[in-house]
Amino acid sequence: MKEKVIEVRNLVKKFGSFVANDHLNFDVYQGEIFGFLGANGAGKTTAMKILCGLSAPTSGEVKVGGFDIYTETEKVKRNIGYMSQKFSLYEDMTIAENIRFFSGIYGISPKERKAKQEILLKNLDIESSKDSLIRSLPLGWKQKLAFSVAIFHDPKIVFLDEPTGGVDPITRRKFWDLIYETADRGITVFVTTHYMDEAEYCNRVSIMNDGRIEALDTPENLKKQYGAKNMDEVFLKIAR
Amino acid sequence: MKTIFYVIQKEFIQVRRNKTMLRMIVMIPLLQMLVLVFAATYDLKNVNIFLVDKDMSSTSRKLASKFEASPFFTINNASFSPEEGEKELLRNADNMVLVIPKGFERKLIRDDKASLQLLVNAIDGQAAQLGYSYAASVIRGFNKNIIAEWKGLPEFNPPFQINAVPRYWYNAELEYKWYMAPGVLAILVTLIGLFLSGMSLVKEKEQGTIEQLNVTPIRKIHFLAGKLIPFIVIALFDLSFGLLIAKIVFNLPIVGSLGLVFGFGILYLIGILGLGLFISTVADTQQQVMFVTYFFMMIFILMGGIFTPVDSMPKWAQLFDEANPVFHFMKVMRMVILKGSDFGDLIHEFFALCILGFTFLSLSVLRYRKTA
Structure with missing residues (x-):
């Protein structure tokens, strides 16, 4: 069995009397692509924000990258990358300036940055756009770039919150190629999505409903278990 | 860091x-x-006066010209009716109405004192006070002149008074x-x-x-x-x-x-x-x-x-x-x-x-x- 990079035990998050996360229990292993599914308002984003240290849980134990999120928040943050729903590079800065800024914050030396930046630009095939403002780029590029910047400091885990919203199937497919490459490098990918074809790409999938995890297994096993042809049917059976 | x-x-x-x-x-x-x-700016630049001179004597005219001579005042309008002056105040066309009553000169000679009326637009209290005090000093100066003229000698039996001469520090020219x-x-x-x-x-x-x-x-x-x-x-x-x-x-x-x-x-x-x-x-x-x-x-x-x-x-x-x-x-x-x-x-x-x-x-x- 591989190393556990995320351990969640009895995680509860309440907003007043509303229970957003109701006793969540799950583990995520190193290098896997973990799909986090659920209808809107099921509590996916809330749980993800807790794992990233953006939000404090009401109760329960959570370890990310081997560190406790209550007491070792800053160590957790060194070891994760995050790409939110809201596209979040600085629109009024260029690609190179964004990379320089985020590298600086993670303490990456200018020398290392330059070397890695070159590889990044080459991989995404955007070397000539290095000095373009982010706001001038097409959405698909922005998403790939935001993802690349989120893993620029080689985190153990990267969290992607609906990373492919609003782009065409081909661009989405290309984005998933990037995700595979990342997982191959040993970085764990924790991804939420609404697209059930994307769920098929994951190693394991959890499906949330009303703040609880209703199912957690490989897409193959889930389809067998629910007697469904594809993940779409599985999802509809559980979410209803 | x-x-x-x-x-x-x-x-x-x-x-x-x-x-x-x-x-x-x-x-x-x-x-x-x-x-x-x-x-x-609070510098008092221009106060428009509406003059109601009911006396029409040489003294009242002298007073009016005193105001004219001051750099702060302009006699904008004149009439015999104080009501018209009030209208001008309402229109904000003039800032002050100076009413010189009938018999002003005669009373001054006979009783050694006479009254004037100043109506000041005091919507802006600060400007009104400033305008009034400038007007009062013009009238005071006029008063002194009359005393000097009529009594003949300027320093003849002057009323005992203390003169404060201000020196404005740090902003001498105000x-x-x-x-x-x-x-x-x-x-x-x-x-x-x-x-x-x-x-x-x-x-x-x-x-x-x-x-x-x-x-x-x-x-x-x-x-x-x-x-x-x-x-x-x-x-x-x-x-x-x-x-x-x-x-x-x-x-x-x-x-x-x-x-x-x-x-x-x-x-x-x-x-x-x-x-x-x-x-x-x-x-x-x-x-x-x-x-x-x-x-x-x-x-x-x-x-x-x-x-x-x-x-x-x-x-x-x-x-x-x-x-x-x-x-x-x-x-x-x-x-x-x-x-x-x-x-x-x-x-x-x-x-x-x-x-x-x-x-x-x-x-x-x-x-x-x-x-x-």
């Missing part, structure tokens, strides 16, 4: 890319200094612009500092970049310091720019040390930017920031003593002003620039600004949380 540098660099890049912001940084000092200082300029400079620095810092954090919230920062291991002290330093630099640039304009356009004498002006400027800005950041941590949108910032600006500036002397405010207002950074800074600016006060004269303001700055800054550091 190096992270501060990266945040500063980022802020400067963003300011540079923001055309509106750049224009504001240059245009606000220019407009404020040139428009506000010229316009917001140049109102010199009094206004340091105050407007203080407002300028406040405006720039408060808006820049107020917008900075909330903009990141609106764009979602704040989350991206909050998942990084950046220390919030470093982040906030990196945010503040560029705005201090920009506000100090505007302070120098404003001073330069004041020097060139108004020939503002800068008696005290510029070092002191800028030293206090930095201290003051730390507090103002702290307040702006605090507003920014509480608010969710730029619109909210605008409203709250505007509210603080209004109170701070109106109570800070730019237009009305704080000494003549009620006791509670003076106490409140101890917590008003604009009040302290404006005082420092006027004292250093016009009087040449040194640090020793400003100990009280120094500690007040230190305490306020520390409070605002602590509030914003405490309120800003990376983990909600």
